[in-house]
């Protein structure tokens with residue numbers, strides 16, 4: 001695992017934009033397509049904004065990229081809480097991506113149906129191969145969740161299925177989420193976490209004892225891939241030097 005600490009949120013986004021661009025270019029030297037899992041939440045907005053502008057916009061071969069989501073809030077696409085909408089607004093509508101290569105978690109059908117459909121899409125891409133996505137971008141909530149793997153939920157411990165859904169009572173909505181097995185089979189996984197509000201949790205997730213029910217982000221451990229954390233000094237303040 002590698003931790004990249006930058007001065008502030010803006011610099012974290014800049015470092016990550018440059019790192020992702022480099023990662024895409026390297027991976028595409030030996031294959032024709034690059035599969036990229038986008039994250040919702042507020043933190044990646046600035047990163048998406050950067051990727052959609054010079055110089056990254058020109059440096060990334062967008063037509064070779066295939067997009068997926070780590071999780072989705074089961075609200076209509078037009079709803080501002082919809083993760084896909086945010087990613088379209090901030091990134092996908094601004095770059096020359098091929099529409100057929102964008103795979104949203106559908107919220108216009110029942111969540112259970114959306115899960116079956118998404119699993120089907122993922123199986124078409126990755127079949128039974130040991131490696132799944134080329135790159136997964138993740139956020140970490142102040143409570144230690146990642147994807148829609150919230151503290152105390154059963155979905156944290158899913159060992160077989162790649163996609164799941166459950167009703168998140170605290171937010172009065174269904175969530176659709178990738179599970180740990182499919183993310184842990186990715187080549188590169190990068191968390192992005194900024195701000196002092198995440199410092200205590202980050203310390204527990206990275207330095208504390210394993211307690212997956214309390215800190216679901218700890219379950220992310222790529223089997224053969226690389227794990228990176230991109231954080232700012234405020235979030236990293238309590239990490240041991």
Ligand SMILES: O=C(O)[C@H](O)[C@@H](O)[C@H](O)[C@H](O)COP(=O)(O)O
Pocket residue numbers: 039040041042043044070071072073083138139140141142145146147148
């Ligand atoms: O839909 C979601 O809520 C996200 O995908 C979630 O896993 C997010 O990444 C974290 O909650 C961090 O969110 P912030 O970036 O807003 O802190």
